[in-house]
Amino acid sequence: METICHLHSIYRGTEGEGINIGMPQVFVRFQGCNIGCLNCDSMETWDFEAPMKLSVSQVFEEIRKEGLIHRVSITGGDPLHPKHVPSVLELAKFLKEHHFEMNLEASGTRIVDEIFDLVDFISFDCKTPSTGVKTPEKLLLKLDEQYANKSQIKSVIADEKDFKYVKDLKENLEESGKLMTPWVLTPCFNTGDQFNPELSQMIFELNYQAGSPFRVIGQQHKFIYGSKELRI
Numbered sequence: 001m002e003t004i005c006h007l008h009s010i011y012r013g014t015e016g017e018g019i020n021i022g023m024p025q026v027f028v029r030f031q032g033c034n035i036g037c038l039n040c041d042s043m044e045t046w047d048f049e050a051p052m053k054l055s056v057s058q059v060f061e062e063i064r065k066e067g068l069i070h071r072v073s074i075t076g077g078d079p080l081h082p083k084h085v086p087s088v089l090e091l092a093k094f095l096k097e098h099h100f101e102m103n104l105e106a107s108g109t110r111i112v113d114e115i116f117d118l119v120d121f122i123s124f125d126c127k128t129p130s131t132g133v134k135t136p137e138k139l140l141l142k143l144d145e146q147y148a149n150k151s152q153i154k155s156v157i158a159d160e161k162d163f164k165y166v167k168d169l170k171e172n173l174e175e176s177g178k179l180m181t182p183w184v185l186t187p188c189f190n191t192g193d194q195f196n197p198e199l200s201q202m203i204f205e206l207n208y209q210a211g212s213p214f215r216v217i218g219q220q221h222k223f224i225y226g227s228k229e230l231r232i
Protein backbone atom coordinates (compact mmCIF):
# COMPACT_ATOMS: atom_id res chain seq x y z
CA MET A 1 0.00 0.00 0.00
CA GLU A 2 1.35 3.44 -0.94
CA THR A 3 2.19 5.94 1.79
CA ILE A 4 -0.15 8.93 1.79
CA CYS A 5 1.16 12.48 2.15
CA HIS A 6 -1.11 14.74 4.21
CA LEU A 7 -0.67 18.11 2.57
CA HIS A 8 -1.80 21.69 2.80
CA SER A 9 -0.73 22.61 -0.75
CA ILE A 10 1.75 22.22 -3.59
CA TYR A 11 2.74 25.31 -5.55
CA ARG A 12 5.49 26.95 -7.54
CA GLY A 13 7.29 29.85 -5.92
CA THR A 14 10.62 31.47 -5.20
CA GLU A 15 12.51 30.97 -1.96
CA GLY A 16 11.76 34.10 0.00
CA GLU A 17 14.17 33.85 2.92
CA GLY A 18 17.51 32.54 4.10
CA ILE A 19 20.71 32.00 2.15
CA ASN A 20 18.94 30.38 -0.83
CA ILE A 21 16.73 33.44 -1.31
CA GLY A 22 15.60 33.84 -4.92
CA MET A 23 15.80 30.15 -5.90
CA PRO A 24 12.77 28.97 -7.92
CA GLN A 25 11.27 25.83 -6.39
CA VAL A 26 8.09 23.86 -5.86
CA PHE A 27 6.83 24.02 -2.30
CA VAL A 28 5.31 20.83 -0.90
CA ARG A 29 3.63 21.99 2.29
CA PHE A 30 2.66 19.28 4.78
CA GLN A 31 -0.46 19.86 6.88
CA GLY A 32 -0.16 19.59 10.67
CA CYS A 33 2.04 21.14 13.34
CA ASN A 34 1.70 21.06 17.12
CA ILE A 35 4.73 23.20 18.02
CA GLY A 36 2.69 26.36 18.57
CA CYS A 37 5.06 29.26 17.86
CA LEU A 38 3.39 32.45 19.08
CA ASN A 39 4.39 34.39 15.94
CA CYS A 40 3.71 31.58 13.45
CA ASP A 41 2.89 32.92 9.99
CA SER A 42 1.40 29.60 8.81
CA MET A 43 -1.27 28.84 11.41
CA GLU A 44 -3.49 27.47 8.64
CA THR A 45 -1.14 24.46 8.59
CA TRP A 46 -1.55 23.55 12.29
CA ASP A 47 -4.62 21.34 11.97
CA PHE A 48 -3.78 17.72 11.14
CA GLU A 49 -6.92 17.39 8.98
CA ALA A 50 -5.37 17.70 5.53
CA PRO A 51 -7.18 19.21 2.55
CA MET A 52 -4.96 17.18 0.18
CA LYS A 53 -4.17 13.50 0.65
CA LEU A 54 -1.93 12.23 -2.13
CA SER A 55 0.31 9.26 -2.72
CA VAL A 56 3.99 9.98 -3.38
CA SER A 57 3.54 9.35 -7.09
CA GLN A 58 0.58 11.76 -7.16
CA VAL A 59 2.67 14.40 -5.35
CA PHE A 60 5.32 13.91 -8.01
CA GLU A 61 2.74 14.42 -10.77
CA GLU A 62 1.68 17.69 -9.13
CA ILE A 63 5.32 18.81 -8.89
CA ARG A 64 5.86 18.05 -12.59
CA LYS A 65 2.80 20.14 -13.50
CA GLU A 66 4.60 23.20 -12.11
CA GLY A 67 7.04 23.20 -15.00
CA LEU A 68 10.77 22.92 -15.45
CA ILE A 69 11.73 23.28 -11.82
CA HIS A 70 13.97 20.62 -10.32
CA ARG A 71 14.11 21.94 -6.79
CA VAL A 72 11.51 21.05 -4.16
CA SER A 73 11.09 22.60 -0.73
CA ILE A 74 9.56 20.19 1.79
CA THR A 75 7.87 22.38 4.34
CA GLY A 76 4.84 22.68 6.57
CA GLY A 77 3.36 22.72 9.08
CA ASP A 78 5.98 20.49 10.60
CA PRO A 79 7.19 18.00 7.98
CA LEU A 80 9.22 16.20 10.66
CA HIS A 81 6.25 15.50 12.94
CA PRO A 82 6.26 11.71 13.51
CA LYS A 83 2.96 11.41 11.60
CA HIS A 84 4.64 12.83 8.49
CA VAL A 85 8.04 11.15 8.72
CA PRO A 86 7.19 7.96 6.74
CA SER A 87 5.67 9.90 3.83
CA VAL A 88 8.37 12.60 3.84
CA LEU A 89 11.02 9.87 3.78
CA GLU A 90 9.35 8.07 0.89
CA LEU A 91 8.89 11.34 -1.01
CA ALA A 92 12.54 12.31 -0.43
CA LYS A 93 13.75 8.92 -1.72
CA PHE A 94 11.51 9.24 -4.78
CA LEU A 95 12.69 12.77 -5.56
CA LYS A 96 16.32 11.73 -5.10
CA GLU A 97 15.85 8.86 -7.55
CA HIS A 98 14.44 11.38 -10.03
CA HIS A 99 17.40 13.75 -9.53
CA PHE A 100 15.46 16.55 -7.85
CA GLU A 101 17.25 18.92 -5.49
CA MET A 102 15.57 19.12 -2.08
CA ASN A 103 15.34 21.76 0.61
CA LEU A 104 13.91 20.80 3.99
CA GLU A 105 12.34 23.36 6.34
CA ALA A 106 12.94 21.90 9.82
CA SER A 107 11.22 23.39 12.85
CA GLY A 108 14.24 22.85 15.14
CA THR A 109 12.53 20.39 17.44
CA ARG A 110 13.91 17.15 15.98
CA ILE A 111 16.49 15.72 13.62
CA VAL A 112 15.53 12.70 11.53
CA ASP A 113 18.84 11.41 10.18
CA GLU A 114 17.36 9.31 7.38
CA ILE A 115 15.67 12.40 5.93
CA PHE A 116 18.52 14.82 6.69
CA ASP A 117 20.95 12.49 4.92
CA LEU A 118 18.82 12.49 1.75
CA VAL A 119 18.04 16.18 1.28
CA ASP A 120 20.42 18.71 -0.26
CA PHE A 121 19.79 21.57 2.14
CA ILE A 122 18.29 21.95 5.62
CA SER A 123 16.96 25.19 7.03
CA PHE A 124 16.86 24.50 10.76
CA ASP A 125 14.96 26.86 13.06
CA CYS A 126 16.47 28.04 16.31
CA LYS A 127 13.45 29.38 18.15
CA THR A 128 13.70 32.70 19.99
CA PRO A 129 11.92 33.86 23.20
CA SER A 130 9.23 35.71 21.20
CA THR A 131 8.10 32.37 19.71
CA GLY A 132 7.49 30.85 23.16
CA VAL A 133 9.34 27.71 22.00
CA LYS A 134 12.89 26.57 22.81
CA THR A 135 15.20 24.69 20.46
CA PRO A 136 17.35 22.18 22.39
CA GLU A 137 21.04 23.10 22.27
CA LYS A 138 22.01 19.47 21.71
CA LEU A 139 20.09 19.52 18.40
CA LEU A 140 21.98 22.60 17.20
CA LEU A 141 25.28 20.90 18.07
CA LYS A 142 24.26 17.69 16.31
CA LEU A 143 23.18 19.66 13.22
CA ASP A 144 26.50 21.48 13.21
CA GLU A 145 28.51 18.31 13.67
CA GLN A 146 26.74 16.25 11.01
CA TYR A 147 25.16 18.64 8.51
CA ALA A 148 27.01 21.99 8.64
CA ASN A 149 28.03 21.69 4.99
CA LYS A 150 24.40 21.74 3.82
CA SER A 151 22.48 23.68 6.47
CA GLN A 152 21.57 27.04 7.84
CA ILE A 153 20.26 27.88 11.30
CA LYS A 154 17.43 30.40 11.08
CA SER A 155 16.04 32.58 13.88
CA VAL A 156 13.13 35.01 13.73
CA ILE A 157 13.99 38.18 15.66
CA ALA A 158 11.12 40.27 17.01
CA ASP A 159 13.01 42.49 19.48
CA GLU A 160 16.30 43.14 21.26
CA LYS A 161 15.64 40.31 23.73
CA ASP A 162 15.52 37.81 20.85
CA PHE A 163 18.81 39.14 19.47
CA LYS A 164 20.53 38.92 22.86
CA TYR A 165 19.23 35.34 23.26
CA VAL A 166 20.70 34.09 19.96
CA LYS A 167 23.95 36.00 20.48
CA ASP A 168 24.46 34.48 23.94
CA LEU A 169 23.40 31.05 22.72
CA LYS A 170 25.83 31.15 19.80
CA GLU A 171 28.65 32.21 22.14
CA ASN A 172 27.80 29.38 24.55
CA LEU A 173 27.68 26.81 21.77
CA GLU A 174 31.04 28.03 20.49
CA GLU A 175 32.79 27.62 23.82
CA SER A 176 34.37 24.41 22.59
CA GLY A 177 34.87 25.44 18.95
CA LYS A 178 33.40 27.63 16.24
CA LEU A 179 30.04 26.65 14.76
CA MET A 180 30.41 25.98 11.03
CA THR A 181 26.71 26.27 10.15
CA PRO A 182 25.72 29.73 8.85
CA TRP A 183 23.23 31.41 11.18
CA VAL A 184 20.63 33.68 9.58
CA LEU A 185 18.46 36.20 11.41
CA THR A 186 15.05 37.00 9.93
CA PRO A 187 13.37 40.21 11.16
CA CYS A 188 9.87 39.27 12.34
CA PHE A 189 7.18 40.20 9.78
CA ASN A 190 3.90 38.80 11.05
CA THR A 191 0.89 38.06 8.89
CA GLY A 192 -1.15 41.24 8.41
CA ASP A 193 1.69 43.54 9.56
CA GLN A 194 3.25 46.33 7.54
CA PHE A 195 7.00 46.07 6.92
CA ASN A 196 8.86 47.58 9.88
CA PRO A 197 12.21 49.03 8.66
CA GLU A 198 13.15 50.13 12.19
CA LEU A 199 13.26 46.50 13.36
CA SER A 200 15.65 45.49 10.55
CA GLN A 201 17.80 48.56 11.19
CA MET A 202 17.97 47.72 14.90
CA ILE A 203 19.01 44.13 14.12
CA PHE A 204 21.69 45.31 11.66
CA GLU A 205 23.05 47.67 14.33
CA LEU A 206 23.03 45.03 17.09
CA ASN A 207 24.79 42.62 14.73
CA TYR A 208 27.52 45.20 13.95
CA GLN A 209 28.02 45.87 17.65
CA ALA A 210 28.29 42.15 18.37
CA GLY A 211 31.05 41.70 15.77
CA SER A 212 28.75 40.55 12.90
CA PRO A 213 28.22 36.91 13.93
CA PHE A 214 25.03 36.59 11.84
CA ARG A 215 23.65 37.22 8.38
CA VAL A 216 20.46 39.30 8.48
CA ILE A 217 18.07 38.47 5.61
CA GLY A 218 14.48 39.73 5.29
CA GLN A 219 11.52 37.81 3.89
CA GLN A 220 11.53 38.94 0.25
CA HIS A 221 8.21 37.32 -0.61
CA LYS A 222 6.41 39.44 1.98
CA PHE A 223 7.82 42.69 0.53
CA ILE A 224 6.67 41.61 -2.92
CA TYR A 225 3.34 39.91 -2.29
CA GLY A 226 2.36 41.27 1.12
CA SER A 227 2.45 39.52 4.48
CA LYS A 228 -0.96 37.89 4.06
CA GLU A 229 -0.13 36.04 0.87
CA LEU A 230 0.32 32.34 1.55
CA ARG A 231 1.81 31.39 -1.82
CA ILE A 232 5.36 32.64 -2.16
Ligand code: SF4
Nearest residue numbers: 033036037040077107
Ligand atom coordinates in the same frame (compact mmCIF):
# COMPACT_ATOMS: atom_id res chain seq x y z
S1 SF4 B 1 7.03 25.21 13.59
FE1 SF4 B 1 6.48 26.48 11.82
S2 SF4 B 1 4.34 25.92 11.30
FE2 SF4 B 1 4.77 25.13 13.35
S3 SF4 B 1 4.04 26.72 14.76
FE3 SF4 B 1 6.24 27.11 14.43
S4 SF4 B 1 6.36 28.55 12.70
FE4 SF4 B 1 4.27 27.66 12.70
